[in-house]
Amino acid sequence: MPPEILNAVLIVGLLGLLLGVALSVAAKVFYIETDPRIEQVEALLPGANCGGCGLPGCSAYAEAVVTGKMPPNLCVVDRSCGEKIAALLGMSVEEKEREVAVVRCRGDMSLDNKKYKYLGDISCAEAIILAEGPNPCRYGCMAMGSCVKACKFDAIHLREKQPPLVDRDKCVGCGACVSACPKNLISLLPESKRVMVLCCNHDKGKSAKDQCKIACIACAKCAKSCPVQAIEMVANLPVIDYDKCIECGMCAAVCPQNTILFIGENPAIAQLEKEKAEKAAAAKAKENTDSNQGQES
Amino acid sequence: MTKLILILIGAVFVNNFVLSRFLGICPFVGVSKKVESAIGMGMAVTFVMLLAATASWMIYQYILVAYGLQYLSTIVFILVIAALVQFVEMVIQKSAPALYKSLGVYLPLITTNCAVLGIAILNIDLQYTLLQSMFHAVGGALGFTLALVIMAGIRERLEGASVPASLKGFPIAFIVAGLLAIAFMGFAGMM
Numbered sequence: 001m002p003p004e005i006l007n008a009v010l011i012v013g014l015l016g017l018l019l020g021v022a023l024s025v026a027a028k029v030f031y032i033e034t035d036p037r038i039e040q041v042e043a044l045l046p047g048a049n050c051g052g053c054g055l056p057g058c059s060a061y062a063e064a065v066v067t068g069k070m071p072p073n074l075c076v077v078d079r080s081c082g083e084k085i086a087a088l089l090g091m092s093v094e095e096k097e098r099e100v101a102v103v104r105c106r107g108d109m110s111l112d113n114k115k116y117k118y119l120g121d122i123s124c125a126e127a128i129i130l131a132e133g134p135n136p137c138r139y140g141c142m143a144m145g146s147c148v149k150a151c152k153f154d155a156i157h158l159r160e161k162q163p164p165l166v167d168r169d170k171c172v173g174c175g176a177c178v179s180a181c182p183k184n185l186i187s188l189l190p191e192s193k194r195v196m197v198l199c200c201n202h203d204k205g206k207s208a209k210d211q212c213k214i215a216c217i218a219c220a221k222c223a224k225s226c227p228v229q230a231i232e233m234v235a236n237l238p239v240i241d242y243d244k245c246i247e248c249g250m251c252a253a254v255c256p257q258n259t260i261l262f263i264g265e266n267p268a269i270a271q272l273e274k275e276k277a278e279k280a281a282a283a284k285a286k287e288n289t290d291s292n293q294g295q296e297s
Numbered sequence: 298m299t300k301l302i303l304i305l306i307g308a309v310f311v312n313n314f315v316l317s318r319f320l321g322i323c324p325f326v327g328v329s330k331k332v333e334s335a336i337g338m339g340m341a342v343t344f345v346m347l348l349a350a351t352a353s354w355m356i357y358q359y360i361l362v363a364y365g366l367q368y369l370s371t372i373v374f375i376l377v378i379a380a381l382v383q384f385v386e387m388v389i390q391k392s393a394p395a396l397y398k399s400l401g402v403y404l405p406l407i408t409t410n411c412a413v414l415g416i417a418i419l420n421i422d423l424q425y426t427l428l429q430s431m432f433h434a435v436g437g438a439l440g441f442t443l444a445l446v447i448m449a450g451i452r453e454r455l456e457g458a459s460v461p462a463s464l465k466g467f468p469i470a471f472i473v474a475g476l477l478a479i480a481f482m483g484f485a486g487m488m
Contacts, residue, residue, distance in 0.1 A: 004365075007364050007366065008366055008369055011360060011361075011364060011366060011369075012369060012372065012373060012376070015356070015360075015373060015376060015377075016376060019376065019377070019380035020380075022380070022384075023380055023383055023384060026383075026384050026387050026388075027387060030387040030388060030390070030391040032390060032391055
């Protein structure tokens with residue numbers, strides 16, 4: 001090997017070695033003691049760095065918990081870790097119910113009534129810039145999957161001609177999709193809540209129906225039928241007060257547009273049908289007695 | 298002695314590193330939101346630049362020239378500067394945690410700051426002696442700090458100004474930076 005190259009390699013290599021050794025010595029000299037509990041807490045956390053607790057990552061949250069700035073039960077990914085952390089740090093925790101994301105739009109996209117043909121980048125945030133998106137309903141889902149991309153847990157999926165569906169078992173309620181949706185269609189609801197309004201169209205009945213076959217037409221039947229007055233009409237949409245709601249399912253059963261969703265078997269439908277049958281039977285019985293009377297007279 | 302003072306003042310105003318040589322633009326835009334952190338960044342850069350200029354001058358004169366390896370200067374300077382910045386980061390983290398937190402990501406960025414590499418290369422190009430190099434480094438760093446503090450002062454006031462919505466944030470910062478550079482052109486040719 002020519003000496004120039006050898007020299008160059010040796011000198012740069014030696015320099016690097018010297019600097020490396022000097023730095024490793026400095027790292028020992030200037031070592032900073034951190035609270036060992038921060039690392040322990042971080043090891044208990046799932047390491048998803050989803051931001052569901054409100055901090056950018058698990059290590060930031062671990063530090064906040066150890067320094068007492070935040071309670072230990074805010075992790076949405078692994079609910080059991082709150083107890084473990086509390087046990088480690090000698091704190092007490094309150095149970096927090098799991099929340100699940102809900103896409104509040106049932107938008108029927110089978111109709112060919114788009115305002116224009118969108119050819120841009122498949123991203124809700126970009127599509128919304130152009131006349132509030134190609135959908136006839138300016139409040140509704142555009143189904144371009146910004147929420148799907150935002151989800152780190154594979155819990156929300158696109159469907160054919162329908163808004164994306166949340167996998168209620170996989171969803172941890174971190175809220176990443178909530179902030180990803182430019183139309184603010186997604187919200188977090190406690191898992192146990194079974195009644196939800198799946199439309200965000202604030203327009204009046206007729207124009208809402210023109211935009212989407214299954215939009216809320218603000219008929220207020222749900223509010224009137226609610227036995228505990230838990231529904232209030234706000235800006236042409238029903239708003240459910242979950243503190244009052246008894247989950248009777250009446251609102252979902254009477255909704256002519258099928259806008260209110262009741263998860264599971266709806267007791268009110270059976271009740272309504274029974275009432276209907278009773279009424280019909282009563283009417284028939286009355287008719288019979290009427291005709292009998294007519295015959296007698 | 299006059300030459301040293303001329304080098305110092307020239308580096309601060311006439312050949313200001315940020316506003317006339319356009320070196321070190323990243324921290325100039327990134328850390329110029331608050332005067333306080335601008336001063337902190339300026340101090341860190343001053344410290345690193347003085348060390349880098351001294352170390353790189355010595356390594357160049359006593360190692361590279363001696364072995365005829367001047368063509369390796371850039372790569373060796375990068376090596377030396379990167380190690381120095383790591384070192385400074387450790388020292389600051391130990392001695393001033395508050396400053397370390399406020400500098401955040403920008404401290405590691407000094408590693409790739411072209412102002413620091415610039416001072417090392419300029420000193421060789423201008424054939425300065427060791428003492429002259431050190432004065433040049435301090436002057437350059439003070440000029441950098443000056444530009445940063447002026448910028449931060451203006452941007453603090455901009456927070457309260459009614460800037461058109463589309464120019465809010467970085468766009469207006471770039472316009473301000475351009476105007477500042479034009480202002481500093483007034484010093485050009487004075488030396």
